[in-house]
Amino acid sequence: MLEIRRLKTSAPDFCAQLDALLDRAPETGAEVVRAVDAIIADVRARGDAALLELTNRYDRRSVGHAAELEIPRRACQAAWDGLDASLRDALEQACARIRAYAEYQKLQDFEFTDAFGNRLGQRVTALERVGIYVPGGKAAYPSSVLMNAIPARVAGVDEIIMAVPAPGGELNSAVLAAAHLAGVDRVFSIGGAQAIAALAYGTQTVPAVDKIVGPGNAYVAAAKRAVFGRVGIDAIAGPSEIVVISDGNSDPDWMAMDLFSQAEHGEDSEAILISPDAEFLDRVAQSMQARVRGLVRADIVAASIRERGALIHVRDLDEACAVANRIAPEHLELAVDDPRALLPKIRHAGAIFLGRHTPEAFGDYCAGPNHVLPTSRAARFSNPLGVYEFQKRSSLIECTPEGARPLAAIAGRIADAEGLQAHAQSARDRS
Amino acid sequence: MLEIRRLKTSAPDFCAQLDALLDRAPETGAEVVRAVDAIIADVRARGDAALLELTNRYDRRSVGHAAELEIPRRACQAAWDGLDASLRDALEQACARIRAYAEYQKLQDFEFTDAFGNRLGQRVTALERVGIYVPGGKAAYPSSVLMNAIPARVAGVDEIIMAVPAPGGELNSAVLAAAHLAGVDRVFSIGGAQAIAALAYGTQTVPAVDKIVGPGNAYVAAAKRAVFGRVGIDAIAGPSEIVVISDGNSDPDWMAMDLFSQAEHGEDSEAILISPDAEFLDRVAQSMQARVRGLVRADIVAASIRERGALIHVRDLDEACAVANRIAPEHLELAVDDPRALLPKIRHAGAIFLGRHTPEAFGDYCAGPNHVLPTSRAARFSNPLGVYEFQKRSSLIECTPEGARPLAAIAGRIADAEGLQAHAQSARDRS
Numbered sequence: 001m002l003e004i005r006r007l008k009t010s011a012p013d014f015c016a017q018l019d020a021l022l023d024r025a026p027e028t029g030a031e032v033v034r035a036v037d038a039i040i041a042d043v044r045a046r047g048d049a050a051l052l053e054l055t056n057r058y059d060r061r062s063v064g065h066a067a068e069l070e071i072p073r074r075a076c077q078a079a080w081d082g083l084d085a086s087l088r089d090a091l092e093q094a095c096a097r098i099r100a101y102a103e104y105q106k107l108q109d110f111e112f113t114d115a116f117g118n119r120l121g122q123r124v125t126a127l128e129r130v131g132i133y134v135p136g137g138k139a140a141y142p143s144s145v146l147m148n149a150i151p152a153r154v155a156g157v158d159e160i161i162m163a164v165p166a167p168g169g170e171l172n173s174a175v176l177a178a179a180h181l182a183g184v185d186r187v188f189s190i191g192g193a194q195a196i197a198a199l200a201y202g203t204q205t206v207p208a209v210d211k212i213v214g215p216g217n218a219y220v221a222a223a224k225r226a227v228f229g230r231v232g233i234d235a236i237a238g239p240s241e242i243v244v245i246s247d248g249n250s251d252p253d254w255m256a257m258d259l260f261s262q263a264e265h266g267e268d269s270e271a272i273l274i275s276p277d278a279e280f281l282d283r284v285a286q287s288m289q290a291r292v293r294g295l296v297r298a299d300i301v302a303a304s305i306r307e308r309g310a311l312i313h314v315r316d317l318d319e320a321c322a323v324a325n326r327i328a329p330e331h332l333e334l335a336v337d338d339p340r341a342l343l344p345k346i347r348h349a350g351a352i353f354l355g356r357h358t359p360e361a362f363g364d365y366c367a368g369p370n371h372v373l374p375t376s377r378a379a380r381f382s383n384p385l386g387v388y389e390f391q392k393r394s395s396l397i398e399c400t401p402e403g404a405r406p407l408a409a410i411a412g413r414i415a416d417a418e419g420l421q422a423h424a425q426s427a428r429d430r431s
Numbered sequence: 432m433l434e435i436r437r438l439k440t441s442a443p444d445f446c447a448q449l450d451a452l453l454d455r456a457p458e459t460g461a462e463v464v465r466a467v468d469a470i471i472a473d474v475r476a477r478g479d480a481a482l483l484e485l486t487n488r489y490d491r492r493s494v495g496h497a498a499e500l501e502i503p504r505r506a507c508q509a510a511w512d513g514l515d516a517s518l519r520d521a522l523e524q525a526c527a528r529i530r531a532y533a534e535y536q537k538l539q540d541f542e543f544t545d546a547f548g549n550r551l552g553q554r555v556t557a558l559e560r561v562g563i564y565v566p567g568g569k570a571a572y573p574s575s576v577l578m579n580a581i582p583a584r585v586a587g588v589d590e591i592i593m594a595v596p597a598p599g600g601e602l603n604s605a606v607l608a609a610a611h612l613a614g615v616d617r618v619f620s621i622g623g624a625q626a627i628a629a630l631a632y633g634t635q636t637v638p639a640v641d642k643i644v645g646p647g648n649a650y651v652a653a654a655k656r657a658v659f660g661r662v663g664i665d666a667i668a669g670p671s672e673i674v675v676i677s678d679g680n681s682d683p684d685w686m687a688m689d690l691f692s693q694a695e696h697g698e699d700s701e702a703i704l705i706s707p708d709a710e711f712l713d714r715v716a717q718s719m720q721a722r723v724r725g726l727v728r729a730d731i732v733a734a735s736i737r738e739r740g741a742l743i744h745v746r747d748l749d750e751a752c753a754v755a756n757r758i759a760p761e762h763l764e765l766a767v768d769d770p771r772a773l774l775p776k777i778r779h780a781g782a783i784f785l786g787r788h789t790p791e792a793f794g795d796y797c798a799g800p801n802h803v804l805p806t807s808r809a810a811r812f813s814n815p816l817g818v819y820e821f822q823k824r825s826s827l828i829e830c831t832p833e834g835a836r837p838l839a840a841i842a843g844r845i846a847d848a849e850g851l852q853a854h855a856q857s858a859r860d861r862s
Contacts (some may be wrong), residue, residue: 002630011841018832041532059645069440077828081849084848085519086844087844087845087848088842089844090840090845091845091846092839093841097545100545101551103551103646104543104553110535112535114528114531114799119785120532120799121797122519122535122536123774123783125778125779127811127812128811129780131850136754140850141849142849143845143849144846148557152579160733163778164511174848179745180645184543190642210811210812212811225656225660226658228667229656229666229669229809230805231812232809232812232813235660236659239662251860253860254857254860254861257856257860258852259574260856260857261851261853261854261856262854263853264851264852264853264854265851295852295853296850296852297728297852297853301853327681333776340488343554343827344549344827347556347559348825349825350554351825351826351827351828352554352825352826352827352828353828353829354550354827354828354829355829355830357830357831357832357834357835357861358828358829358830358835358861359501359858359860360856360857360862361842361846361854361855361857361858362828362835362838362839362842363826363828363829364842364846365841365842365845365846365854365856365858366838366842366845367549367551367830367838368828368829368840369551369553369826369828370826373826374823376658376660378620378663379640379823379825380558380559380664380823381558381642381663381823382549382663383640383823383824384824384826386824392805392810392811392812392813392814393802393814393815393817394777394780394781394782394783394810394815395782395783395787395800395801395815396774396783396785396800397783397784397785397793397794397798397799397800398770398781398784398785398786398789399786399788399793399798401790402790403788404788404789404793407797407798408793409521410521410525410796410797411792411793411795411796411797412524413517413518413520413521413798414518414521414522414573414574415639415792415796416571417515417518417573417605418572418574419727420692420695420696421695421726421727421728422688422691422692422694422728422732423692423695423792423795423796424697424725424792425688425691425692425722426685426688426689426691426692426790426791426792427790427792427793427796429682429684429685429790430685430687430788430789430790
């Protein structure tokens, strides 16, 4: 029997109840931070020796030489060749769709001329080398490899380095196959904070990268926070989330399974359905009770729904949008007849799935947009992973001798006010 | 007498010498982190009471009520009205130019239809509320207010909150005037880690924001790192840097003052000139000895040049570009006849100043591009501050009943391989 939380916006304490449900921005324990700081310092100081020692300890391995941590490209090719043909075909189709979408995301140069004849602009270049972290063990997903590597490749990154731990020496062959498909350049079977440290600072074997992307556990997240600034990072990933808004005319069975598709990720996943139709919410709850029975991961789903699930009754769809904006979810389904009418009312969501025939699961695998999305309300301020995360901009300024004069006057005057004499003189040298 | 470091790429240990000069990514001491963590916890727990106490302690103030920490809008207006007319005019011209450039940076929506009739796209929305941190004291610059606030305004941010400390109760009137000009909505005279904590978590008086931008000291930087994830942040700002590449035909006096314009920022600023002409480097060194004498900040300049300055002799301009890329400087001047010929060889730089009539100081104030730029080699992976930092993207996916079927097959197959049964079922419900 699933425990399903029911909330309604008409309750006087609704906002407090909702906030209590949402209040779980990833907070890292002090012990994790201390352990991670020590690991990073060790890898910085001792390089390969530390990386090897930590990998053998935490991943229960007995690797003799750091060079053996690298997975040869032929192993990825062999993993690809060994995949079931139907899976190869599905991954190839997903890859093509992810790439097609990513092409639209490329940043553009611009240039223009000001009134004085000076040229101003922006030039876009790709990062040189990026690191992709892929979790090992039970959450080792080939789809994550595609979602992280393809935008980097489209951006024009020179070299993509993948880190994936091999607990007990075990590697997921579908993950290696996906690395082959996506064009990852080098793969290392390393994980945890030691992998992040190796990627950020480099060791004798692992080259230092310019940016590290990809999800991971609390140690990986803490390590990414620690190396931020030395390298770029994408985001601190939190548990997965879905919010579904339905008008009440959706198939309750579809709604139940859409909620479960997030809930099955883990016990801290969040799955929320919002509707103005209370009877519909009842029917979805009934379907959830029925459909959970057939699931292999029923225990995880039950825990997730109990801890982080909710069916929320609202006055109308406008209020549903307001509640969704407050949640700022990673994924938002608009299961209504006219989703385009609701869209302008949605301000904060990582990905928006419009209409009843667009389940969130399409976005996880093959719709095209990235499945790495802002979590824990970060959709208020951050972006899906995309090509733009692997590009950067340089500003361009080019003055003519004549065009420099008016700028020298403006810059000189403000520099005077700021007491920066050399700035003022450097500007006025050109007047 | 200035101490000026001379390096040449032909020396066998050049790379080691250069790396030693550059190796100063901001590292935060453990005591700073502990102090900042305590301050953040205090402000989260006690809100206004903690903010008031910490402000009175660290800024040597005696404010009785948190509400008094807010600077009324009429005070900013009065500061503007009280400015010298020539400074008002210069700031207005700078503002117009910064805004004109920022307009080019707005992110764009896109949408397209796939082969199955599904719609895929990206929608751009502005952040709701952002916080701008402006350092107080000697480094309180009106230009920083413009550079941080104008892109946010252009992005369409609903509310801009500025935090600027008032050490000893002193506020820089040009900073308040700039806040008026740039359209900042609310100003609080708070600073340090307590200001960052207040902006990230909100207090009874200070509203919580979605993103915090702007430079600050080690405590501010550590606090931004700590709250990253709860809110967005721009970057961890390091000391200012300039690299100048000259062919040897530049005016040595201009070169000297361009280097000084970075060096005067602080003793940890970095100023490097690269040229294939050794005699030209001698002449610049002579000019530096002469021109430093007239500077009010001669002591800071001398310390900066001694610790972080260098004149680097290279074989040719190609090698100059390679050295510049290795440095990945915040600012790069190409003081040559044909800067466009060198541009394709430059991969990493925050802002590029083309030609002899484009001193870096123009970029600090009025050229148009932002003066908040990646430092400490972050130009390898990050961007100038811009409108795009105040916008965010949501992915859009809208399937037709027919278009959903092929996606259901692909998603179902990959979900099977990942052992995510509810994902597979949710997808196949639509087939």
